[in-house]
Amino acid sequence: MNENIFVALLIVGILVIFFLISFFDQKRRLRKMKRRMLYYYGRDREIEYSDEILSVIGAYTEAKDTMVDDITWNDLDLDSVFLKMNHTWSFAGEDYLYYLMHIPAEGPVTCGEQEEMISYYQTHEKERLQMQMEFAAIGKNHSSSAYHYIMNSIHLSKNVPIQHYGALLLLIVSVICVIAAPATGIGLLILCMGVNIALYMSQRRKLEASIQALHLFLKLEGSAGRILKRKLVCSEEYRKRLEQDYKKLKKQIGNVSFIKSGNADSQSLTEIVLDYIRMISHVDCIQFYKCMKRLEKSIDVVEDIISTMGFLESLISIGSLRESLPYYCIPEFTEEPVLEIVDAYHPELSEPVSNSVKAERGILITGSNASGKSTFLKTIALNVILAQSIHTCSARQYKGAWFRVFSSMALRDNLYNGESYYIAEIRALKRIFDWEGNETVLCFVDEVLRGTNTVERIAASTQVLKKFSERGILCFAATHDIELTYLLEERYGNYHFQEQILEEEVVFDYLLYEGRSNSRNAIRLLEILGYDPDITAGAEKMVEGFLATGKWTPAAG
Incomplete structure (x- = not known):
């Protein structure tokens, strides 16, 4: 005893x-x-994601209607901007922030309330930290899209396969035998465990991504309940919306304790023990099929609660971005198709130079290579997208219409499809003409039609830019072709960047100036870099001849 x-x-x-x-x-x-x-709020987390992970995050966005297409997204390297501002801790917040940066197609109707909520979490550290802890309790899974697998699994839900019930029944019988006849029962239990584990591993592989996705969703549902209980949602509208979804789901989900507790990334002793219980009983597989069947009746609620929770967490990320910037402003939207930005800078540059511009018509930008033309275009385009997506601009003042933004800036030869640079470029420009919608189109073009010869480039560029103006498209275009600034001066304003050569060194100030560029430093740069004097002298002579006669003189010899 x-x-x-x-x-x-x-x-x-x-x-x-x-x-x-x-x-x-x-x-x-x-x-x-x-x-x-606490440490990273208002600081860069220096996250690096592979293209595969970004593809997983983007699955939610692909299922939605957005205003920023792939060409514009890649031109502006918005993946990098997303990573800079990604202070999310859950899959829902990360997915939604990525979607938000693509500008949801609904328009600016929610910006006022969105701003109030961003400001609240910026100034209420205690509530923000409690919210972040709840989102961290949900977690992420970058091996597959939780949103994609949840929605697909619900659509394809079916009854529990008989083998899982059989495995559970065999385990129960074995345990009874151990109690009734230990000598025989222990052997039967060991055999049962071996069979069940082998069957579990073969079946679980097929369900792994879906079960992990459901596991994340169930943790999201639990966090939503705790957020409501602690009254952490600062908006009455979103609190009611979240509460309604939570109550509906609570009735549908039922008992899913073994899925809820499961976490493939956890190394705790409790999880190790529970993993073995799942393997020998198949109870998580049984609960998975039952839960998916019940959620089939509430698929809209599932999607809505994921979106609501993601939206709430994305607001905290926006606030963190604001705190990390030297200065920022809240955009003002107008009915007039104009754009006015004061002291705009690119948030990813360590030592950015700010510029201001007011565009009531299209703008042509001239200047030497590396003088700042492309960076300026990207800065303005990025600020427009940030204004319309996260209600935040890296500028002192922003005023503009609600634009449909397009760009044609960083195109390359598409060897896979057999397309030259020129074909890729004219396709990119054609999509701007082809778009039909109510918003004013704002487009950014870096080196118009650079992929063809000079004569045809100037002629075609003139007509393309003229047609943009006639169609009411507000266009910012950078070009080396000074001829365009004369041919289009009645329709486009002229601005330029400039440089100075000081003590055999080229110095750029990266400031935007009114008027067209009159810089002629290209040949001088050849001299600085040590080119043969015959080359530079011959080039200067040809330029002088062209400026005097309007014709090129053939190279002698």
Whole structure:
């Protein structure tokens, strides 16, 4: 008897130690997480994602209607901007922030309320930190899109396959045999465990991504409940919306404790034990099929609660971006098709130079290579997208219409499709003409039709830019062709960037000036870099001849 009591107490003691270790380990991880959140708020997290991970994050966006197409997104390197401002801790927040930066097609109707919520979480650290901890409790899975697998699994939901019930029944029978006839039962239990684990591993591989996605969703549902209980949603409209979705889902989900507790990334002792229970009982597979069947009736609610939670977390990321910027402004939207930006800068540059511009008509920008033309175009385009997506501009003042933004800036030869640069460029420009919608189109073109010969380039560029103006398209175009500034001066304003050569060195100030460029430093740069004097002298002579007669003189010899 004493020996039995000792064994029982030993087992109880081991269990107590086991759970105490897990408890204090969890406390330690939570404290570490809070410190990270406080430290990184308003700072760059320096996240680097592969193209594969960005593709997983983008699955949510692909299912939605947005205003920024792939060409514009890639031209402006918006993946990099997204990573700079990505202070999310959950899959829902990360997916939604990526979607938000593509500008949802609904328009500017929610900007006022969005601004109030961003400001609230900027100024209420306690509530913000509690929200972030709840989002961190949800987590992420970059191996597959949780949103994609949740929605697909619900659409394809079916009854529980019989083999999972069979595995559970076999386990129950084996346990009964151990109690009734230990000698026989133990052997049967070992055999049962081997069979069940083998079957589980073969079936689980097919369901892995879907179960992990459901696991994340169930944690999202749990976090939503705690956020509501703590009254952390600062908007009454979004609080009611979240509460309605949560109550509907609570009725549908049912008992999913073994899926809820599962976490493939967890190394805690509790999770290791639970993993073995799942393998020998198949209980998580059974709960998965049952849950998906029930959620089939509430698929719209599932999508809505993911969007709402993602939206709420994205607001915290926007606030963090604001805190990291030297200065920012809140955009003002107008009915007039104009754009006015004061002291705009590119948020990714470590030492940016700010510029201001007011565009009531199209703008042509001239200047030497590396003088700042492309960076200026990207800065203005990015600020327009940030204004319309996250209600934040890296500028002192922003005023403009609600634009449909297009660009044609960083195109390359498409060897895979057999397209030359010129074909890729004219396709990119054609999509601007082809777009039909109510918004004023704002486009950014770097080196119009650079992929063809000079004579045809100037002629075609003139007609393309003229047609943009006639169609009411506001166009910012950078060009080396000074001829365009004369041919289009009645329709386009002229601005330029300039440089100086000081002590055999080229110095750029990266400031925007009114008027066309009159720079002629290209040949001088050849001299500075040590080109043969015959080359530079011959080039100067040809330029002088062309300026005097309007014709090129053939190279002698």
